Structures are given as C-alpha cells and as structure tokens.
Amino acid sequence: EVQLVESGGGLVQPGRSLRLSCAASGFTFDDYAMHWVRQAPGKGLEWVSAISWNTGSIGYADSVKGRFTISRDNARNSLYLQMNSLRAEDSALYYCAKERLRFGEPHTAGFDYWGQGTLVTVSS
Amino acid sequence: QSALTQPASVSGSPGQSITISCTGTSSDVGGYSYVSWYQQHPVKAPKLMIYDVSNRPSGVSNRFSGSKSANTASLTISGLQAEDEADYYCSSYTTGSTVFGGGTKLTVL
Secondary structure (H helix, E strand, C coil), X not given: CCEXXXXXXXXXXXXXXXXXXXXXXXXXXXXXXXXXXXXXXCCCXXXXXXXXXXXXXXXXXXXXXXXXXXXXXXXXXXXXXEECCCCHHHCEEEEEEEECCCCCCCCCCCEEEECXXXXXXXXX | CCCEECCCEEXXXXXXXXXXXEECCCCCHHHCCCEXXXXXXXXCCCEEEXXXXXXXXXXXXXXXXXXXXXXXXXXXXXXXXXXXXXXXXXXXXXXXXXXXXXXXXXXXX
C-alpha cells in the first residue's frame, strides 16, 4: 500500500526557516517524480515544487523561487522541502504527492497518491 | 503561472449530469494533453479522478469523464450521487510546472 507521511510543520515567525519531510513507502520511491502542493485554509490547491526521479529536473512556483529548496534521499525513501525566509502567505497545509508514471517527466501524468499534509503557520 | 479558471460552484440533483469547465491558455490546457482532475472531500487529501484529459485511474467510477476543446477542459459527472459532493480541481502542465484551477464546489441537491 502506497503511503506518504509528511512531517515538520508548525508555527514559525516570519523570516524564519522550516524543513518539511515526506516519508514514502509501498512503492519504488527512486522511480517516481515527487511534488509539494500546498493549500491555504479555505483556499485552493497551489503547486509548490517538483523533483524528478533522478533529480535531473527541479522546479519551483514563482511564489517560492529563491526561498524554498526541494530535495530527495532515495536511500531513505524521503522527500524534503527546505523553506527559508517564510512569509505569512506561506501559511498552508503542505501535501507531498507522487507522480503517476514511473520514470515519467514531472507534471505530465497526474498525482496519483497524496499524503495527509503537514500544517505550516507563519505568524509572529 | 496564473491559475486556470473554474466556476466557483455547480449543483445538480441525484441522477443528473453536471459539467465543470476549466479554462486556460494555449500555454497550458490548450497546448498539452496533460490535464488532470482531482476530487477533494472536506479535510481529506485530493484524489486523482482523470489524467491525460480523459483517462480514469483504476478504481474511479466510469460516471466520471473528461474532455478538452481548445483551451478549455471539462469534467462531466453522470448519474450524480450524494457522495460526489466535493471540491473539484483541474490541473495542467505548463512549461516546467503544474498549474491548478481555483476549484469548483459541487453540491448535490
């Protein structure tokens, strides 16, 4: 059974940093592109960042470019999101999501599994 | 990276059919066959319902179908059921990223 379990969220002051983690199981993590998607309270989905299965392709939404860094540790079956210079508008539930196709290019196949999310609140 | 345009809400009675539109540009919806649709129930994670414009993942009811014409994609739900009441989001590939629609709240009357 595919499972994605996010952690690392919490309350943080503006300008500070936070590192999110996503522990994956039930599939060959190395073979799939992975994404972070966020959802502010009562709002819609916003794609944040993606990393290809071989880390050769990495992308960010304009809203987080230069502040967030995505990475993966295939040996640990884990996905990460380092978030620096946090702003109030970064407050959201952050989901980890798996690309549907094995060895597929990011963004081209749909996200077939999602975690339950980890909540980030940026406030003084 | 402007969001795709969806109606804020749609409604229908049990047994009826509804269609949710998702309008983008030639740089996203109109330029690629990489449109997906997601269903999200309250306090739940999104669920993939349609990928590649019109394909259903295993386990998704055939009451859900997708299509595309020019820069507008559509999700049709036939034989509406109470359990279909949820938020629906479209998404599309655009160069180097994914863009989502603003979401549509489906109410089953």
